[in-house]
Amino acid sequence: MKLDELAGKPLTYTEVGATATTMPAGYHHLRKSSVIGRGRDRFEQAAAAGMRWGMLRGAGLRVDAAEPVADVGCDVLVHLGPVKAPCRVVYVVDEQDRRGFAYGTLPGHAESGEELFLVSYDPVTTEVRAQVAAFSRHATWWSRLGAPVTSLVQRLVTNRYLRAL
Template identity: 30%
Template sequence: MSYPESLHGTSEDLLIGNAKASKGWQITDRKLVLGYGEECFQIAVQQLFSWKAHQYAGITVTQTNTTVELKFWSIRSYCRVLKSHQGSRRAILIYGTLEKHVERGEEAFEITMADNDQVTAHIVAFSKPAKWWAKLANPVVRWVQLRITDKYLEGLKS
């Protein structure tokens, strides 16, 4: 992993509000109501675990066991899946960055179906630039990161 071991699992804590940003780390926290009902939940879960939400955002994904290659334009970044679970009303996918990633950190994707059958997607991440050019162009890289996150959310509805 390309970020401190003491931060492993922090993204799941961020999902439930039990963590705060560590100094120097950028936090992404986005939610979107996807719709209502079991069919909506199942579609969102399928979009998440098949990587179609990532594809919707323009990311090509290749997975080998727990290692995931994310390709955006000609930039390749690598992650490790840390958690992948689907229950009857909650699904979660978490991955952390490996050394060949543009950023350092973790990203968590959660899909929940509330008691009123409302289906919500929640994405949180903590990150900081890893590559020199990402540090130099951090405002642009951050804008792209937030735009991609919003596209992930939209892709969960497709």
């Protein structure tokens, strides 16, 4: 599977954008955040890195993206060792105190669902937070068979995302 083969492929789930609101039933849900610093400068630096796939790359994943900065419709191939995870950016958050993006799974991904990578700034406390939200369910026989391992890998990678920026 190559990046240029993803164009035009449909997402593998229908609840597009649900990481921004109420996540749908029938999926495993994940919401996690961590304070990664303080101050507006720290927020700007972390947000810029995050939009350039920083949480993924900083977690040790290889990222092949159609664009250097996350944008709606951008196709992405994330590599975790020999496993390729095809995704597409489905929305971008670009607010004064919140920046990030969510991508959804494409055919060939071991899971079906969506993941949000967000950096936020609290002007009262000056805390900068990295946040990850996701809903997913197994999409292949081998991910169902290896459910305990794939769930463990998801938790470990999520913790690495939060430390990546």
